[in-house]
Amino acid sequence: MSILIYAEHDNTELKSETAKLVHAAQQLGSEINVLVAGYQCAEVAQAAAQIAGVNQVLVADNAVYTHQMAENIASLVSELAVDYSHILAAATTTGKNFMPRVAALNDVAQISDIIAVESADTFVRPIYAGNAIATVQSSDALKVLTVRASAFDAAELDNDAPVQNIDLVHDNTLASFVDAELTVSERPELTAADVIISGGRGMQNGDNFALLNGIADKLGAAIGASRAAVDAGFVPNDMQVGQTGKIVAPNLYIAVGISGAIQHLAGMKDSKIIVAINKDEEAPIFQIADYGLVGDLFDILPELEAAL
Amino acid sequence: MKILVPVKRAIDYNVKVKVKADQSNVDLANVKMSINPFCEIAVEEAIRLKEAGIATEIVIVSIGPAVCVEQIRTALALGGDRGIHIATDLDLDSLQIAKLLHTVVVKESPDLVILGKQAIDSDNNQTGQMLAALSNMGQGTFASKVVVEENMVAVTREIDGGLQTVKLSLPAIVTTDLRLNEPRYASLPNIMKAKRKPVETIAADSLSVALASSVKLIKVMSPAQRVGGAKVADVNELVAKLRTEAKVIA
Numbered sequence: 001m002s003i004l005i006y007a008e009h010d011n012t013e014l015k016s017e018t019a020k021l022v023h024a025a026q027q028l029g030s031e032i033n034v035l036v037a038g039y040q041c042a043e044v045a046q047a048a049a050q051i052a053g054v055n056q057v058l059v060a061d062n063a064v065y066t067h068q069m070a071e072n073i074a075s076l077v078s079e080l081a082v083d084y085s086h087i088l089a090a091a092t093t094t095g096k097n098f099m100p101r102v103a104a105l106n107d108v109a110q111i112s113d114i115i116a117v118e119s120a121d122t123f124v125r126p127i128y129a130g131n132a133i134a135t136v137q138s139s140d141a142l143k144v145l146t147v148r149a150s151a152f153d154a155a156e157l158d159n160d161a162p163v164q165n166i167d168l169v170h171d172n173t174l175a176s177f178v179d180a181e182l183t184v185s186e187r188p189e190l191t192a193a194d195v196i197i198s199g200g201r202g203m204q205n206g207d208n209f210a211l212l213n214g215i216a217d218k219l220g221a222a223i224g225a226s227r228a229a230v231d232a233g234f235v236p237n238d239m240q241v242g243q244t245g246k247i248v249a250p251n252l253y254i255a256v257g258i259s260g261a262i263q264h265l266a267g268m269k270d271s272k273i274i275v276a277i278n279k280d281e282e283a284p285i286f287q288i289a290d291y292g293l294v295g296d297l298f299d300i301l302p303e304l305e306a307a308l
Numbered sequence: 309m310k311i312l313v314p315v316k317r318a319i320d321y322n323v324k325v326k327v328k329a330d331q332s333n334v335d336l337a338n339v340k341m342s343i344n345p346f347c348e349i350a351v352e353e354a355i356r357l358k359e360a361g362i363a364t365e366i367v368i369v370s371i372g373p374a375v376c377v378e379q380i381r382t383a384l385a386l387g388g389d390r391g392i393h394i395a396t397d398l399d400l401d402s403l404q405i406a407k408l409l410h411t412v413v414v415k416e417s418p419d420l421v422i423l424g425k426q427a428i429d430s431d432n433n434q435t436g437q438m439l440a441a442l443s444n445m446g447q448g449t450f451a452s453k454v455v456v457e458e459n460m461v462a463v464t465r466e467i468d469g470g471l472q473t474v475k476l477s478l479p480a481i482v483t484t485d486l487r488l489n490e491p492r493y494a495s496l497p498n499i500m501k502a503k504r505k506p507v508e509t510i511a512a513d514s515l516s517v518a519l520a521s522s523v524k525l526i527k528v529m530s531p532a533q534r535v536g537g538a539k540v541a542d543v544n545e546l547v548a549k550l551r552t553e554a555k556v557i558a
């Protein structure tokens with residue numbers, strides 16, 4: 001078994017998902033390579049080389065990979081695929097974007113969002129917004145897998161694997177990058193945070209999300225949101241937690257003014273401890289909360305900030 | 309321009325699915341089925357492009373058993389012009405769906421294909437990207453804005469870090485995210501009119517696509533149930549429990 005992991009990064013920083021994928025890959029076999037595709041991404045490659053269990057880091061450093069466009073990355077990965085039994089990428093918007101393209105180019109299935117490895121060909125994944133858990137077996141020679149990183153612990157960082165440049169340039173005329181509007185935040189990323197505090201429609205408007213800031217500062221927390229809060233324009237879309245947003249599993253998840261629709265629960269119900277703050281004692285979120293506090297969030301949030 | 313919109317018949321998003329006792333699959337007997345919500349958004353986007361004078365024809369396609377025609381008719385009632393039903397009773401994987409859709413793309417030569425980003429049953433999020441690969445087209449996935457320009461489409465995509473805009477040469481593939489638009493409801497007269505719109509049925513096994521899936525479903529289980537429901541009286545009790553009982557804060 002030889003496994004290729006696609007490194008999650010933004011050309012400057014290796015994201016926490018990658019070390020978790022290495023851990024998932026170790027359950028498949030021991031020959032593990034990491035591919036860093038980007039532009040001026042040497043630091044990312046160095047960081048990937050430190051992950052225990054990695055045999056080799058391959059770097060495709062070229063301007064055509066600057067924005068990791070699916071068209072270019074998929075043909076790069078698809079060309080590399082012949083040497084591997086498994087290709088893994090995180091189930092982020094990057095991985096979800098290019099991996100099915102890789103699968104189709106290699107005429108194999110993709111298995112999305114795996115949360116456990118049973119054997120080299122058998123994987124576990126949630127379906128129906130996590131209301132059912134499927135075990136599936138693939139007979140393809142090449143397994144193309146996206147991995148829900150939150151379901152795996154990170155591998156250690158005590159390695160110094162060799163880094164090799166690969167000189168493959170895949171460009172295309174089908175698609176080009178125009179621009180990006182990235183959210184800048186001092187807070188931890190949602191998918192990497194140990195503590196998350198999320199606001200829902202109950203927050204009433206975007207300004208009120210400031211009530212979460214002081215608490216997030218004290219807890220070192222990331223701030224998330226329900227889809228209703230995103231939809232109402234209170235906060236940007238990258239804060240959405242849920243079936244169709246980000247899937248998170250922090251040690252502590254605090255849901256404020258969120259009712260607990262199945263689509264929201266799908267994104268956070270694997271958190272270790274869940275706290276719900278809601279004025280409606282019948283809100284479904286309480287059924288899964290370890291600690292429910294019934295009351296008005298506008299009274300509770302300032303009190304909570306003071307008590308921490 | 310011609311727009312192709314693939315729609316999937318899927319469990320209604322309000323229904324909480326149950327797993328069968330023998331763990332063979334989920335139980336869909338007597339469960340309400342609808343158009344997958346992301347496909348509804350795809351249909352709506354196509355209709356808006358037609359209303360804006362950009363699109364001239366909207367072709368709806370659905371793959372699955374005979375009952376899928378219900379979802380095709382709903383999409384026609386919303387504003388689709390004609391339907392194609394690719395009939396099969398097999399449970400297909402995204403790769404096979406993409407291959408079947410590719411045959412439709414070859415036959416119909418649409419300028420734009422708009423799919424949902426994800427079917428809320430399989431939660432696969434694969435078909436649009438696979439179809440783009442098979443058709444050698446550019447892809448704008450997770451779209452929250454679609455602007456058609458001459459021979460091009462600009463797609464603003466919802467990505468983990470924020471938003472990204474890409475330009476694709478036409479023909480191209482777009483997959484929808486939730487914020488792209490808010491789908492309309494079908495009016496009664498339009499539902500009546502849709503009954504007379506043409507729907508062509510094609511047998512999936514007549515399309516020279518290998519329909520066997522390489523992925524076997526071994527079993528389906530219910531997720532681990534959380535034991536929740538405990539309440540605390542006030543903020544002080546909450547903070548004390550988080551510190552000493554749960555030990556998740558300092």
Ligand SMILES: Cc1cc2nc3c(=O)[nH]c(=O)nc-3n(C[C@H](O)[C@H](O)[C@H](O)COP(=O)(O)OP(=O)(O)OC[C@H]3O[C@@H](n4cnc5c(N)ncnc54)[C@H](O)[C@@H]3O)c2cc1C
Pocket residue numbers: 199200201202203225226227228229240241242243244245246256257258259260261262263264267277278279280283295296297298321345346428486
């Ligand atoms: C295809 C599809 C995909 C979806 N994907 C997602 C997803 O990924 N993530 C997601 O979150 N949703 C998703 N949704 C939407 C989901 O169905 C719900 O509509 C949404 O989660 C509701 O958000 P909410 O809990 O903030 O709002 P509501 O359901 O309106 O709940 C607001 C809550 O705030 C409480 N409240 C109000 N005022 C106060 C106050 N002053 N103090 C305390 N509590 C108060 C109320 O009691 C209520 O429980 C999806 C829907 C569809 C159809």
Ligand SMILES: Nc1ncnc2c1ncn2[C@@H]1O[C@H](COP(=O)(O)O)[C@@H](O)[C@H]1O
Pocket residue numbers: 313314315316317344346347350369370371372402405422423424425426427428430431432433434435436
């Ligand atoms: N059986 C089907 N018939 C028509 N379109 C489909 C079918 N399955 C998937 N699709 C399309 O592909 C999108 C993504 O589905 P998936 O990749 O399965 O998550 C859906 O929103 C549909 O637009």
